[in-house]
Amino acid sequence: MNLLQKSIISYSSYYIKKQLEKKFILKNDVMIEKQASKDTMLYIHIPFCHTFCTYCSFHKFAYEESKCKQYFKILRKELELLHSLGYSFNTLYVGGGTTLINEEELLITLQLCKKLFPIKEISCESDPNHIDENKLQMFKGYIDRLSCGVQSFNDDILEKTSRLAKFGNSKQLIKKLEKAIGILPTFSIDLIFNFPFENEEILLNNINIAKSLNPEQITFYPLMKSNITKKAIAAKFGQGAKDNEYLFYKIICDEFSDYKQNNAWSFSKNKNSFNDEYVSTHHEYIGAGSGAFSFQNNKLLINAFCLDEYEKLINTKQNANISYIDFTNEDVIDYVFLSEFFSGSVDINKLNKAYNCDIIKHLGINYKALEFLNITNTKNNIINTTFFARYLALVLMKEFYINMDKLREHFKKAINQ
Ligand SMILES: C[S@@+](CC[C@H](N)C(=O)[O-])C[C@H]1O[C@@H](n2cnc3c(N)ncnc32)[C@H](O)[C@@H]1O
Ligand code: SF4
Numbered sequence: 001m002n003l004l005q006k007s008i009i010s011y012s013s014y015y016i017k018k019q020l021e022k023k024f025i026l027k028n029d030v031m032i033e034k035q036a037s038k039d040t041m042l043y044i045h046i047p048f049c050h051t052f053c054t055y056c057s058f059h060k061f062a063y064e065e066s067k068c069k070q071y072f073k074i075l076r077k078e079l080e081l082l083h084s085l086g087y088s089f090n091t092l093y094v095g096g097g098t099t100l101i102n103e104e105e106l107l108i109t110l111q112l113c114k115k116l117f118p119i120k121e122i123s124c125e126s127d128p129n130h131i132d133e134n135k136l137q138m139f140k141g142y143i144d145r146l147s148c149g150v151q152s153f154n155d156d157i158l159e160k161t162s163r164l165a166k167f168g169n170s171k172q173l174i175k176k177l178e179k180a181i182g183i184l185p186t187f188s189i190d191l192i193f194n195f196p197f198e199n200e201e202i203l204l205n206n207i208n209i210a211k212s213l214n215p216e217q218i219t220f221y222p223l224m225k226s227n228i229t230k231k232a233i234a235a236k237f238g239q240g241a242k243d244n245e246y247l248f249y250k251i252i253c254d255e256f257s258d259y260k261q262n263n264a265w266s267f268s269k270n271k272n273s274f275n276d277e278y279v280s281t282h283h284e285y286i287g288a289g290s291g292a293f294s295f296q297n298n299k300l301l302i303n304a305f306c307l308d309e310y311e312k313l314i315n316t317k318q319n320a321n322i323s324y325i326d327f328t329n330e331d332v333i334d335y336v337f338l339s340e341f342f343s344g345s346v347d348i349n350k351l352n353k354a355y356n357c358d359i360i361k362h363l364g365i366n367y368k369a370l371e372f373l374n375i376t377n378t379k380n381n382i383i384n385t386t387f388f389a390r391y392l393a394l395v396l397m398k399e400f401y402i403n404m405d406k407l408r409e410h411f412k413k414a415i416n417q
Contacts (some may be wrong), residue, residue, distance in 0.1 A: 001246050003371070005388060009035045012392060013399050016338075023331060026302075026323045026410070030414065040296070042089035043083075044075065044098040044109070045289035045303075050129070053151075054161045055192070057228035057405045059291030059305060059412070067307065071290070072105035074311045078288045081318050082114040083120040087286060092122045100130035102160040103138060104117050110142045110403040125149065125190075128167040131180035131307070139184060147188035147219065148177070153209045154202045157195050160236040183190050188217035188266075196233070196240030197224055201246050207255045218259070219266045220252050222398050226405035228412070249391055263343045264394040290413070293404075298332055300325045305411040315392065323411075330367050333357050338400065342404050343392040 001009070037317065048071070049061040061067070092113055100106060106124075114117055123145040131148055139146075150173055152160055158164040158173075167173060181187045189210050194202055209217045212401050222245050225233055259267040287294040287303060290310040294301040303320040304310040313320045327335070340346040351359050360367055367383075370376040375389045 008373070008375070009392065009395055013395055016396055016399045017403060019334070020400070020406075023327060024205065024325060024406065025409075026325060027409075040089055041091040041093060041285040041297050042113070042119070043285050043287040043292055044079075044086075044092065044094045044099075044113075045287065045292040045293075046094060046101065046106070047071075047307075048096070048101050049098050049127070049191065050101070051162065051166055051286045053163055054232045055223060055225075055229050057224075057226050057408060058095075058097060059408060061307065063098075063101055068102050069105060069255060070311070071307060072102070072109055073091040073291050074314050076109055078314050078320060079109070079112060079116060081314070082288065089113075089118070089286070090120050092117075092119050092132060093285075094122070094124040096125055097194065098127050099124045100126040100135070100155060103130070103135050105275050107138055107142065110139070112201040114142070118130060121145070121343060123147070125140065127171055128176050133179050133183060136180060136183040139404065143184050145186040145188065146184050147181075147190050147217070147218075148180070149190045150177070150210075151190065152195070152202070153194045153320045154198075154207050157198065157202070161194075162236075168207075174213065176214050177215075181213060186217060187214065187215040188219055192217045192220065192221050192223050193252065194208060194243070194245045196237040198240075198248075199243070199280075200248075207252065211255075216270070217262070217268045218256070221265055222382065224398050224402050224405075226409070228405055228409050246391060250387070253387060253390070261344060261390070264390045264397060283332075283339065288320075291408070293407075294321075298327045298329065299314070299386050300327065301361045302407065305417075311413075325376070329355070329357075330362070333359065333362055338393075338396055341383070341385065341389070343368070343386055344395045348378070348383065387402075 020233050023036070025396060030248045045059065048068050049060045052060065052065050059293045092110075094106070094110075110122060119142045122142055124147075126146060126148050128148060128150065131146070136146070149188055151163060153160060153170040153173065155164060155169045158167070158169065168176070169351075191206055191210060197303065223233075253261075256267040263399060264266050268382075284296045285294060286296060287301075290307055291305045292302060292303045294303075301321045304313055304322045309322070310320050313322070327382070336351065336355060337346060337359060340351065351357070370389070374384055374386065375392065378382050378384070
């Protein structure tokens with residue numbers, strides 16, 4: 001990167017951080033509005049894992065079968081409540097934690113979702129211990145896309161992320177993946193790049209193994225270090241002297257030039273809008289489950305993080321929201337622009353029509369700078385992205401997620417987690 005590019009990246013990261021800090025004003029008088037929108041997506045959170053990984057800030061608890069079964073029971077109650085409020089969803093994204101941690105309970109829940117809502121697509125996340133062929137067969141006709149966290153095929157990194165003992169070494173992971181890929185329509189391998197001290201050799205080895213396994217999708221997340229995880233990452237890895245994010249991203253994009261890019265960090269054999277970034281493909285979504293976020297009508301709503309509170313709220317108030325943040329129309333347009341930019345191009349007319357705005361005017365000097373510096377180029381009312389623009393989008397989305405972790409941090413502290 002040259003000096004100008006470095007300045008653009010630093011300025012943009014700082015800008016989004018400050019913007020989000022200003023917006024995060026939590027309000028507690030929660031009321032969910034009934035709104036049966038056709039294109040709304042349903043997100044379900046399964047907050048359980050057997051053990052925890054060094055870098056992971058997602059909302060989760062240690063798995064206990066009885067706790068998990070009770071959780072699924074309450075979750076299904078919440079889904080029935082959403083249905084009775086008039087909600088209708090065509091897409092379901094199940095995230096975690098480990099969504100397949102109790103396959104039987106998950107299957108009953110997916111069956112209920114299909115009965116209640118006209119759901120056409122279901123995506124789930126798993127770890128490598130829950131992709132057993134026989135278990136996956138149970139989900140045929142239910143799960144359309146399964147992403148499996150692998151993170152790295154390097155045993156040293158697996159050990160430092162606390163995943164080696166839990167999920168096996170590189171050879172064992174490859175064996176598990178070989179058996180699982182192909183059972184469900186789309187299988188995605190999730191990897192993380194830019195761990196401290198990761199070198200080009202490790203990165204290229206990860207790319208080559210992932211490609212040779214031939215899944216439909218491969219997602220390469222840049223390592224995100226938020227307040228919740230940065231100490232643990234530094235304790236296990238130490239502080240890398242050099243940040244290789246840009247260099248490694250360039251290598252990844254070059255190595256995946258024969259793939260379609262779904263967004264800044266996801267690659268498919270065929271272009272697929274159904275990827276891990278539900279936030280970027282669906283601008284409005286409703287979250288069910290403990291710690292789930294919903295975004296609708298300019299509001300980010302937050303469900304109770306504490307499992308007992310979640311259960312109590314569903315049973316007494318029939319609504320698990322404990323807090324919300326208000327956003328202005330301008331904020332929503334910024335957010336929609338970021339997610340479209342992250343997906344690779346922005347259709348000006350479509351965005352103007354959907355949000356009754358003039359996006360070019362809205363972006364003002366930022367748009368002029370992007371075009372003047374040849375970071376984007378607009379043709380036929382489509383803002384097209386260059387390689388550097390995609391890297392910029394990756395940095396901005398990473399910053400967005402790191403800042404979302406500040407909310408998780410706040411609610412985790414509130415329940416002494
Ligand atoms: C919510 S996790 C669930 C995956 C599953 N439980 C597992 O561990 O295999 C989904 C994916 O997000 C990515 N992820 C989680 N924390 C991350 C971080 N700090 N930086 C980059 N990617 C991260 C990982 O690739 C992970 O597989
Ligand atoms: S990465 Fe997956 S298994 Fe590890 S703690 Fe996070 S959700 Fe759990």
